[in-house]
Amino acid sequence: xxxxxxxxxxxxxxxAATLAAPAILNITRAYAANPTIKIGHVSPKTGQLAxxxxxxxxxxxxxxxxxxxxxxxxxxIWDIEIISKDSQSNPNRAAEVASDLLLGDxxxxxxxxxxxxxxxxxxxxxxxxxxxxxxxxxxxxxFFFGRGGVPGKGFNSTYHFFxxxxxxxxxxxxxxxxxxxxxxxxxxFPNDADGNAWGDKEVGLPTPLAEAGxxxxxxxxxxxxxxxxxxxxxxxxxxxxxxVTGNMIPPDFATFWAQAAQQNFNPKIVTIGKALxxxxxxxxxxxxxxxxxxxxxxxxxxxxxxxITGQSSKELADGYTSATGRPWTQPIGFKHxxxxxxxxxxxxxxxxxxxxxxxxxxxxxxTDTIVGPINWARGPINNVTKTPLVGGQWQKANDRMELEIVxxxxxxxxxxxxxxxxxx
Amino acid sequence: MDWVNAIIQGTLxxxxxxxxxxxxxxxxxxxxxxxxxxxxxIVFSAYVCLTITTSLGxxxxxxxxxxxxxxxxxxxxxxxxxxNKTLGTDxxxxxxxxxxxxxxxxxxxxxxxxxxxxxxxxGDLEIASIKVGSxxxxxxxxxxxxIAVAVIASLQYxxxxxxxxxALRAVxxxxxxAQLMGLDKxxxxxxxxxxxxxVTAVAGVLLGIRTSFDPSVGGGxxxxxxxxxxxxxxxxxxxxxxxxxxxGVAQTIGAKIDPGWQILAxxxxxxxxxxxxxxxxxxxxxx
Numbered sequence: 001x002x003x004x005x006x007x008x009x010x011x012x013x014x015x016a017a018t019l020a021a022p023a024i025l026n027i028t029r030a031y032a033a034n035p036t037i038k039i040g041h042v043s044p045k046t047g048q049l050a051x052x053x054x055x056x057x058x059x060x061x062x063x064x065x066x067x068x069x070x071x072x073x074x075x076x077i078w079d080i081e082i083i084s085k086d087s088q089s090n091p092n093r094a095a096e097v098a099s100d101l102l103l104g105d106x107x108x109x110x111x112x113x114x115x116x117x118x119x120x121x122x123x124x125x126x127x128x129x130x131x132x133x134x135x136x137x138x139x140x141x142x143f144f145f146g147r148g149g150v151p152g153k154g155f156n157s158t159y160h161f162f163x164x165x166x167x168x169x170x171x172x173x174x175x176x177x178x179x180x181x182x183x184x185x186x187x188x189f190p191n192d193a194d195g196n197a198w199g200d201k202e203v204g205l206p207t208p209l210a211e212a213g214x215x216x217x218x219x220x221x222x223x224x225x226x227x228x229x230x231x232x233x234x235x236x237x238x239x240x241x242x243x244v245t246g247n248m249i250p251p252d253f254a255t256f257w258a259q260a261a262q263q264n265f266n267p268k269i270v271t272i273g274k275a276l277x278x279x280x281x282x283x284x285x286x287x288x289x290x291x292x293x294x295x296x297x298x299x300x301x302x303x304x305x306x307x308i309t310g311q312s313s314k315e316l317a318d319g320y321t322s323a324t325g326r327p328w329t330q331p332i333g334f335k336h337x338x339x340x341x342x343x344x345x346x347x348x349x350x351x352x353x354x355x356x357x358x359x360x361x362x363x364x365x366x367t368d369t370i371v372g373p374i375n376w377a378r379g380p381i382n383n384v385t386k387t388p389l390v391g392g393q394w395q396k397a398n399d400r401m402e403l404e405i406v407x408x409x410x411x412x413x414x415x416x417x418x419x420x421x422x423x424x
Numbered sequence: 425m426d427w428v429n430a431i432i433q434g435t436l437x438x439x440x441x442x443x444x445x446x447x448x449x450x451x452x453x454x455x456x457x458x459x460x461x462x463x464x465x466i467v468f469s470a471y472v473c474l475t476i477t478t479s480l481g482x483x484x485x486x487x488x489x490x491x492x493x494x495x496x497x498x499x500x501x502x503x504x505x506x507x508n509k510t511l512g513t514d515x516x517x518x519x520x521x522x523x524x525x526x527x528x529x530x531x532x533x534x535x536x537x538x539x540x541x542x543x544x545x546x547g548d549l550e551i552a553s554i555k556v557g558s559x560x561x562x563x564x565x566x567x568x569x570x571i572a573v574a575v576i577a578s579l580q581y582x583x584x585x586x587x588x589x590x591a592l593r594a595v596x597x598x599x600x601x602a603q604l605m606g607l608d609k610x611x612x613x614x615x616x617x618x619x620x621x622x623v624t625a626v627a628g629v630l631l632g633i634r635t636s637f638d639p640s641v642g643g644g645x646x647x648x649x650x651x652x653x654x655x656x657x658x659x660x661x662x663x664x665x666x667x668x669x670x671x672g673v674a675q676t677i678g679a680k681i682d683p684g685w686q687i688l689a690x691x692x693x694x695x696x697x698x699x700x701x702x703x704x705x706x707x708x709x710x711x
Contacts, residue, residue: 046531048640050539089640191684222683225644227440227635228672230433231679231686234426250541254636261551262562280540284636288551 040101047089052114095121154382174409175391188246191221296392298333434676439569442668443627444649447620463646469628499621533639657704
């Protein structure tokens with residue numbers, strides 16, 4: 001019974017294949033010589049993180065044009081197929097689509113970007129399935145420690161490039177040090193993964209700030225989407241806070257910033273992570289957006305260029321603006337760099353049929369991308385490598401807010417474009 | 425003095441919550457409909473206002489003259505075209521429909537307006553404040569509270585002093601007998617939803633001036649509205665103001681102790697009321 005069953009199946013399979021063969025061959029004849037490597041891509045196209053992925057279509061279009069000619073590996077041209085899926089800004093959904101890509105589409109390499117909520121679940125799925133995975137656009141501590149990484153051991157198939165909390169602290173301190181304002185800092189840290197890390201006594205801001213001679217007023221973790229910050233403002237006023245810092249989402253910052261004005265609290269420097277990244281947020285704040293400061297991971301003024309298109313940072317950013325009519329955003333560079341690394345790995349891997357060989361190629365990456373040099377041998381910890389970070393200020397010029405680089409102590413190769421101006 | 429400030433700020437915040445809640449309370453009172461999409465409709469109103477202010481270049485509060493009737497019309501259409509078909513003895517179908525509506529509104533807004541955080545720019549009103557002793561009271565929160573009181577007072581008047589209010593109450597009390605008396609409940613329900621969305625429009629515009637919004641923030645606002653309704657008592661319009669104020673003050677007092685307690689304190693106040701008086705503080709009907 002079992003035997004006949006199997007042979008029947010074999011027959012059906014064989015017959016189907018024979019019948020289908022002409023159809024498939026017909027379509028793929030022109031490319032029949034080229035094998036295909038599949039790249040899975042997960043990003044938050046919709047939901048609250050959608051701002052991070054707004055440039056996806058533009059970046060992918062450019063990449064696909066370059067990739068349409070294929071990539072040469074060991075003298076053979078490989079076609080590249082990119083399959084993009086939306087995480088809907090939801091970590092569970094991100095894990096689900098990653099698993100679809102890995103098990104359904106059987107991608108050879110998976111890439112993901114934008115915050116721990118996207119990066120971590122995708123990397124976890126890739127690690128379980130031993131599929132090579134490259135991620136970016138999320139500080140490395142949540143990527144490494146958030147996934148239970150053990151220093152010295154790290155992960156098998158998942159690699160990450162971005163900066164870390166220590167870089168953000170260094171660039172903030174660099175920005176404040178030359179300003180001459182009172183060293184009294186107010187901290188606004190939400191009760192989420194980022195806020196808890198920033199406010200953490202060990203890895204966060206408190207210790208380095210104290211070492212640098214700053215007094216930190218930290219009223220405690222607030223819940224995201226709070227409607228009232230009057231208590232924090234009262235505490236800051238009492239301690240004569242002149243610098244406000246933290247990691248906030250845009251609605252919380254807008255609530256805080258309007259209330260601060262109502263309560264006559266006028267700090268000299270306001271440096272907030274996350275909330276002040278995007279030009280659209282600054283636009284929405286109107287005149288009150290002028291002079292706010294933030295971290296800068298990538299800008300059109302970064303002295304790097306793409307390894308696959310040869311475009312400079314400025315050309316890539318201008319390309320986005322002319323294609324969409326929207327101002328450039330920082331994730332553009334990193335999304336582009338993600339595929340630069342993929343192209344480099346695909347070109348170098350000894351055997352593209354073997355995941356282990358691709359992983360080895362990722363680990364030995366040494367390439368100059370549009371966000372800076374990427375080399376996992378030089379990382380702070382296993383599976384992680386860092387890109388430079390500087391401090392920037394939104395300054396009004398010709399009726400438009402521009403993110404100017406005002407402090408570059410930790411990464412002097414990136415030139416400053418303006419000087420820090422105090423608020424008020 | 426800090427405590428006084430916390431209570432004042434909380435009370436004023438309560439005005440905004442009361443506006444979130446009034447629309448919910450109204451439609452639940454009249455047709456026992458739990459509107460899950462309420463939070464998204466608040467955000468939707470803010471976007472309608474944004475479109476009007478940017479295209480006509482007028483102040484968001486002036487734009488209310490247009491936003492309120494637009495939302496009221498949408499409310500009437502929504503009720504007659506969709507929600508009336510789901511109302512019956514079973515409370516579940518309308519719940520599911522509004523849940524679906526919430527998803528549709530969020531994603532449509534995302535398609536049309538992108539995920540960019542937006543804000544309604546009200547100029548100096550956003551940062552103006554008046555000094556009361558050593559305290560500074562923001563003009564905008566004060567105005568929000570005043571508008572909330574005015575809206576609730578007029579809803580109350582409409583409910584108990586006008587023919588329309590009588591019709592609404594009649595349909596709420598007994599749909600079949602109200603029909604026998606010549607009231608068309610489909611029309612009355614449409615009016616109720618129109619009124620609810622008119623209030624929502626006011627809430628949305630004030631929220632949009634107070635903070636920035638994007639298509640995904642509606643759900644987070646819904647819970648405060650629900651809590652204010654429950655604390656105040658089902659079906660009691662003034663109760664929603666009391667509920668909003670209790671919620672707001674609980675939040676700011678909680679935050680005074682520790683900012684981590686802000687939202688939690690509001691939820692605790694809600695749970696305490698629910699445990700002690702399951703029908704709310706000033707119920708007009710039983711759940």
